[in-house]
Amino acid sequence: MMLPTHVLAGMLLAAPLVRVAPELATVGFVAGFLGGLFPDLDMYVGHRKTLHYPVYYSALAGVFLMVALAAPSALTVAAALFFLGAALHSVSDMHGGGLELRPWEGNSDRAVYDHYQKRWIAPRRGVRYDGAAEDLALSVGLSLPLLYLLDGPLQLIVGGTLLVAAVYTVLRRHLAELAALLIPLVPAMLTPYLPDRYADMESGK
Template identity: 75%
Template sequence: MLPTHVLAGMLLAAPLVRVAPELAPVGFAAGFLGGLFPDLDMYTGHRKTFHYPVYYSALAVPATLAALLAPSTVTVAVALFLLGAALHSVADVFGGGLELRPWEGNSDRAVYDHYREEWVAPHRGVRYDGAVEDLAICVALAIPLLLLVNSPLREVVIGTVVVAAVYAVLRRRLAEIAAALIRLLPDALDPYLPERYR
């Protein structure tokens, strides 16, 4: 789920606390945004439009080298953003499939690989977004972050965990609510709905 991705992106910046504490806040913020960015395609080709498991990873290598060789606000921000986006895109492969009810396991699509021009099948290490194990990972990522960050990032971490917990509790109900709402929509809107909602 998105809260897990953004906290994972933030945690990538943890080494900055020791090696370049003045750059840590920008690193945490950039990692958060990088972990968030791929899911901006939620309603426009989800896990395809902004998910690039190969390309984000490839771009993150020179960006990270640039940040190591010439650390600055810009190089650290770019590197952590790309690392967060890459981690998000790759991590989605280990979750459930791209469907309204991923716990049913009917989808063979996890993330689109633009390099190979094919969908990568879900590995289902985390059964679905919002599953108990997803929430456990989210909390596990939050604990070290709470020890590393100060306000206002501390409040961001706490708020993210609260959102994750609420989402995990409501996840299955949300799928039913979405399905019910979709049935109420006029047929003329069908072409505009994401495939997983049909």
């Protein structure tokens, strides 16, 4: 799934705070956003492995959620929502496409790495690939309650994220083709540093 879908999902996890602890809602929405964002910081360094931990984030989320329920504060709520967002991101990547430059071709058997079992989890392709029409539909669906619940800067962030999702969906396949054209132009000394999905294409695999 694309990053906008992940961050919107992370934010929506904080929605119950609007009713049960409105004074902590803002920190919860921000933490959920950051948690949904964090795993994809490994985009060019072992993507879906270096910072994706479907098992360990889920365990940490459970621990910090219990702590936040027992002793609610800005810090405990932020920690709980951050790890919940990161866990949801890592787990939901299992239901998307594989880790390849053109995931719509369905050639990859790698969706996300499970560090606990030390193996790659195969893609289930409920969402065919990041930026697919159903991915955009998810982003729209997640954004609607957020746009209703939020106002001010947070509402603008949701609107901006949705705009990024729409643009990315329109350009997704074109970006892959552009990358395929540019990869052969990369100097040989730099190709060892390409992400696997680019390096495989460069080597003709």
